[in-house]
Amino acid sequence: MGELRTKKRGKSWEYSFECARVDGKRKSISKGGFRTKADALAAGTAAKAEYDNAGVVFRPSEISLADYLDFWLKTFVKTNCTDNTYDSYASAIRIHIKPALGHYKLASLTPATIQQWVDSLKNEKGLSAQSMANFRGVLSGALKYAIYPCGYLKTNPCSLTRPPKVPVDPHHKMHIEHICVGDEWEDIRNHFNGTCYYLPLMICYYTGFRIGECFGLDLARDVDFSRHTITVSRQLQQDLDKKWCYKNPKYDSFRTIKIGATLESLLKSEITVMKMNRLRYGEYYTKTYVDQNNYLHWLPADQTAPAEYTEVWPLVKENGEMLNNNSMKYCVRIIKRMGYVDFRAHCLRHTHGTILAESGASPKAIMERLGHKNIKTTMERYITNTELLQNQAVDLFEAATSTTKKIVYR
Template sequence: MAVINTRKRGTKWEYRFESAKIDGKRKHISKSGFRTKKEALEAGAKALAEYNQSGLTFIPKDISMHDYLDYWYEEHCVLNLKYNTLVNYKAHIEKFLKPAFGKYKLSALSSASIQSFINDLKKQGYSKSHTIGIKSTLSASLEYAVEPLNFITFNPCKNVKNPKFEKQPEKRFVISNDDFNRIINRFPPDNIFYTPLMIGYHAGLRISETFALTWEDIDFENKTISINKSTVKRYKDTKNQKEPLGWFFQTTKTKSSVRTIKIGDTLIKALKLARKKQIENKLFYGEFYTRIYQENKIDEKSNEIKKIIEINSNVDISLDEIEMICVKENGEYVSTDSFKYCSRVINHSLKIDFNYHSLRHTHATILIESGANIKDVQTRLGHNSIETTLDIYTHNTERMENETINIFEQAIK
């Protein structure tokens, strides 16, 4: 076992201990600059413990859940997960997991204590999705402690049962044809929300996909839209989200979300009108038209990301200019945050139950009710698996029920 030695060099103290031989030669680890012998010994003991743990600054069996959750977040989550997932995990860690388990050792966590915690979340009124989401975050952290870290031998979350929740109807609104016409009358072609509304209804895109579209993604000749990115609002601190860094392009929700889909003449006509108007506005405003660029940045995973930059003057800069579809008359970017106003008007003024996702849901429902191939619908929506499409969109509607009984009546005649 290595022994910590100290010696005084001038007015300062140094610690020193022997490390493993390299190429058969003895090696030492040392550091000087300490005011007293005691300080040198304490620092040497800490350095030796870290050396014996292959560089870890803690002993795995003694680490607290508070410190382990921070370690897992920084060493795994930040390097491997998408920004929105990081935000959710950080909220779960700080608001729920640290207060409940932070003071205990990682090695002491039991299935019983976790089960009690999960049951309490339900008793406090948290929803099924929120409760299971928190549990999933905890389970993911403990699974990482099992493999690849080998800090613990078993994930105690695996034995924890989800409490029974009464099934709540999901808020998935189908917009009738009459209601959509009312919406479009309220937000006509000269309104900044007309184009994103038409894209959602006629193409079924997610809101983050719609507001990431550029004119390069539209093929007017072949009547297609290419979905290859989405937008996200990033913050300096993922915990409190008080200091926004701006809007960024990010990858789509899943690999299957990258797709090119056909669109009909109605949407083509709307997009051509928007394109024509945008070109006219650019000429009218001239140098005062806001140009949008993308700036390459490095994120917390050391990956290259692209920030959306707006410059409201015609200056020569070394960035790639991009032509966003969703912009104001003067060229300023229209974001998903801006669309919240449109949603409020539809809900409160027009009295229509609405969120942007309801346009996607309506698009899929119309296709399925009209007999579209379910595999084609899956591809069109960018779902990772056909089970997702079947679970969400093949619900019973009044039209489906009527068709079912009509089929039966015809069969027995």
């Protein structure tokens, strides 16, 4: 390639350098408008280095781990993960990874260096086994990206490390997700019945949907009364600028599941009420639209929406104002004030899975309703081993062994 050149044009300076030929013709890259020759030379040097590295603005052999992690967050995580995931990864990097390892060169990281850091998470910070696994997993994922597709590393030094063992306290009770049944669920239902928050609670209880999936529903498109199904095709989330938008469901768990008569009746009633409220409120009714980039917009009913907007029918208040994930947070605060301090919105999802298991549903059916990638997640995290399930296991064993013939040895 040609050498970097600088040239004065009038009162300003420009840089230029020759690049690869295209169709046999010589090509060059140039930029002007710099106040001094030194400014042009500095900018040209940076531009030529980026060009020589096929668009990468750094030399992989020289970049620090801290700068590489910033690059990974920007180019991979922000593009391919949800904003919540981005926030959690960025937090882990800022608080736990950069302070200990960020000053090392990416190319010089060794398993021993990483193992010392992992051990320090236990010995110095006293973190739980799960937290240590999470932070090590973030670093390992970033280094895998450095191998492929980037080609900055040949091996992942994290793969040769292991999390330290954490002694098991026999008196420590493992956290079991709260299950909302019986009088508690009846009290909650009765308290919110007749309000706009009733349907979201019932949807989560009767489907096991994630909160974002519930508020991502479009009642005009996602409910099929002829087939008795409801479809998860998106989730409602806020981006890093706190703007509401639709994103793919977690783990791309698009799915269509069957619904029963109770929820179907509620959904039919809601759609009817929404149509009546549109007429009653007239120009004061708020309509919800989604643009081509999946961002949401709200306009008065008498205002014409731009051609690129598509109207959706989400869960709404009486005047058409859209409910969102924060609406469920409000419900949770009220429920805790009612005395149910262990209640979380996510426990309705666990409740749905556990009730299905207690009623004899197959694990695969439960997995598909909840939208999990594998059966292990369903069985380990979303089906609580209730007393009923334990009694069922004993009863089944007793029934099986009571009919077994005794073997007599001679």
